[in-house]
Amino acid sequence: MAILQPTDPLIRNILVPTDFSQCSQKALLSALAIAKDNGAAVTLLHVILPEQLFLQGKNEVEDAAWRRMRKLEADLITGTLPQDVAHHLLVEQ
Numbered sequence: 001m002a003i004l005q006p007t008d009p010l011i012r013n014i015l016v017p018t019d020f021s022q023c024s025q026k027a028l029l030s031a032l033a034i035a036k037d038n039g040a041a042v043t044l045l046h047v048i049l050p051e052q053l054f055l056q057g058k059n060e061v062e063d064a065a066w067r068r069m070r071k072l073e074a075d076l077i078t079g080t081l082p083q084d085v086a087h088h089l090l091v092e093q
Contacts, residue, residue, distance in 0.1 A: 011038040017045045020068050028072070032085050041086035044072060 016031045018024040028044065035042045046069060052061045069089045076087060 011035070011040045013041045013043055015043050015045060017047065018072075019046070032076075035085045041088065043088040044069065 011034065014031045014035050016024075016028050018028065028042075031042050034040070046065050048061055048065060073087065073089060076085070
């Protein structure tokens with residue numbers, strides 16, 4: 001079993017689920033601040049519910065989710081959100 005050294009980061013990645021609401025935006029800002037302080041990455045996750053696929057169509061729902069995720073990513077890059085944090089985007093069904 002590996003023993004953590006005092007210099008080992010305790011937080012390496014923070015998973016942030018989002019529904020693109022104002023509350024999830026606040027959670028993302030908090031996660032970004034924690035990640036920056038700890039040298040961690042942030043993985044932003046949006047889950048598409050089966051009902052959405054049935055009611056609106058798979059391609060439309062997935063495309064809309066990816067557009068919103070890319071908007072969040074653009075906000076990170078342009079400085080609308082805190083920068084200097086590694087990040088990953090996931091849209092899952």
